[in-house]
Amino acid sequence: MTRILLVEDETAIAGTVEFALRADGFDTAHALTGQQALALARQGGFDLAILDVGLPDIGGFALCRELRRLRDMPVIFLTARDAEADRVLGLEIGADDYVAKPFSPRELVARVRAVLRRAQPAAPAPGFVHDAEGHRIHYRGRLLDLTRYEYGLLAALLQRPGAILSRAQLMDRVWGSDSDSSDRTVDTHVKTLRAKLREVDPTTDPIRTRRGLGYSLQAD
Structure with missing residues (x-):
């Protein structure tokens, strides 16, 4: 089963997202802070991470960098920020998608599936x-x-x-x-x-x- 790491400090939003993901067949783990997310990520086994940018301890962009050092998993930012500069920065540091609040849980699940499809291993480079x-x-x-x-x-x-x-x-x-x-x-x-x-x-x-x-x- 595909495992999703959800990092969101607003429990109501996290609950809605987890319900939508599990209803679509995904296994999820929820972290309230960046430090909790890193502890979970070090245990391994995640296929994608959904990160809130405005976390109480580690900013989402910095957390993305730390997670990528552990494993190069796909990352979707989930945030209240909708400024173009924030979207560009998120994508430039390696995020695979950027979803602004408020959002449709069904749309988020569809974006998760699309990112996972794109992340499928490509054929090896010749030679x-x-x-x-x-x-x-x-x-x-x-x-x-x-x-x-x-x-x-x-x-x-x-x-x-x-x-x-x-x-x-x-x-x-x-x-x-x-x-x-x-x-x-x-x-x-x-x-x-x-x-x-x-x-x-x-x-x-x-x-x-x-x-x-x-x-x-x-x-x-």
Whole structure:
């Protein structure tokens, strides 16, 4: 059964959401605070998280970053904020959807199902073998000698071949809260990563630059 982590400090709203999710066949766990959510997430087993932005201890955006470090699960923000800047920020840090209050529980369940469909594992990128537990990546049969950040970048792209990841998303997933990093850091590491891939196969360039959008990994 698909498990949903719901983080919402308003118990009435949480009860309504949980009822709608369970009626649609989802298993749910509810946390009132960000710290409770992190404790639950460390136990594992969740397929998607619904986060309220205005939590009493940890902001929803910061909580999203922490959850993504534990596991790269899909995230939907549930919030009273409907300002464009908030929506853009939420999506740029890697959220998969953004639902403003008041909302229809049925619509939220439909959005959950849509996000889960999009998050289904894609076909592996050709030529790559990723050992996530060992933090090793082979390309065309050769083990790549990667730095920590080169590995993080390539691992993030390998999770969803063909999907475009913005520089902000890559920064958040690979560098996290490192304040000394910038968008230029992403570009620099992509350049060195490409050079190492060309050493293995000079005829291909599997990392695609999407102008104004970010980077993607060739899916076929």
